[in-house]
Amino acid sequence: MFNKKALLGLSLGLMSAVTFAAPITYKIDPAHTATLFSWNHFGFSTPTANFSDIQGDIQVDEAHPEKSSVNVTIPVSSVNTNVSALDKEFQEAAWFNSAQYPNITFKSTRVETKDKKHFKIFGDLTVKGTTKPVVLNATLNKQGVHPMKKVAAIGFNATTSFDRSAFGIGNYVPNVSDKITVNITTEASVDK
Numbered sequence: 001m002f003n004k005k006a007l008l009g010l011s012l013g014l015m016s017a018v019t020f021a022a023p024i025t026y027k028i029d030p031a032h033t034a035t036l037f038s039w040n041h042f043g044f045s046t047p048t049a050n051f052s053d054i055q056g057d058i059q060v061d062e063a064h065p066e067k068s069s070v071n072v073t074i075p076v077s078s079v080n081t082n083v084s085a086l087d088k089e090f091q092e093a094a095w096f097n098s099a100q101y102p103n104i105t106f107k108s109t110r111v112e113t114k115d116k117k118h119f120k121i122f123g124d125l126t127v128k129g130t131t132k133p134v135v136l137n138a139t140l141n142k143q144g145v146h147p148m149k150k151v152a153a154i155g156f157n158a159t160t161s162f163d164r165s166a167f168g169i170g171n172y173v174p175n176v177s178d179k180i181t182v183n184i185t186t187e188a189s190v191d192k
Contacts, residue, residue, distance in 0.1 A: 023061040026154050026188035028072065030054050033186040035074060039164075040177035049081035051104070058154060058188050060143075065113045070121055070136075074104040095169055101128045109133075116140070121158065127167035136160045136184070146189050153189040160184075 030053050038048040056072035076098040079090050091098040108123035121136040138158040146153035163178045164170065170178065 023059050023067070024152060024190060026058045026060065026152070027191055028054060028056045028058065028186055028188045032155075033188075034184070036183045038181050038183075039179070042175050047081070049079055049086075051075070052078045052080065054078075054186070056106075058156075058186075060154065065119070066111050068108075068111045070106065070108040070123065072106045074106075076102055076104060094171060097128055106134075106136075125162070125167075128169060130167045132162065132166050134160050134162050149189055149192075151190045151192055153187065155187045156185070158184040158186075 033054045034050050034052065035054060036048055036050045038046050041047050051074045054072060054074050056070070059069045059071075061067040076091065076096045079087055079096075081087050081090070090096050093099070096104075105126045106123050108121050110122045112120040112122070114120065117140045119138045119140070121138050123134060123136070124131050125134045136158040137160065138156050141155040141157060143152075143154045145151070159182065161179055161181045164180050165173055165178050
C-alpha cells in the first residue's frame, strides 16, 4: 500500500507534467502585427496595402503542435493603401462592403509541422461574407520571455496567396491581378 507522502509526491509530479504540457494562449499584439497584401497593377507595378488593429490569439500546444491554433479578426476599416481615395473606395459595396461585413477573419482548422521552425497552417478565411480555405506558410521567429513585458511571447512570419474574385471582389480582373499575395508578421504574448 502506498504511503501518503509517496502518493502526494506522485500526484504533484503528474500535475506538474500536465501543467507543463498544457497549451499556451498568446494574445496578438496589434502594435507589432501587420498584414501586407500586394497585387499587380496593369503589369506596371506591384502596389501594397496593409491592415492594422489586428486582434486574435495563437494557441500553441508544445506536446501536440498539430493541435495548435490561430484565430484572427481584421477590421476592414483599418486598410491603408497610402492613397486615401482608394482606402475610401475599398469600404464600398463593390469592394469589401465594410458596412455589411466590417471584419475579415481567419480561423485555423489544422497545423502541419515541417520542422521546429516551419509550419503549414490550414484554415478558413472569411472576406465579405464568403469563407474559403487558405494555407499559411509560417515561420517561427522567436519564442521566449519578452524582454520588456517579462511574459512568455512568440513571433511568426507567414505568407499566403489567393484569388480575390473567389471572395466576390473581382473588380478590374485581369488588368488588375486576381491573385493577391499576403505577407504577415505577428508578435503575441501571454496576458499577465
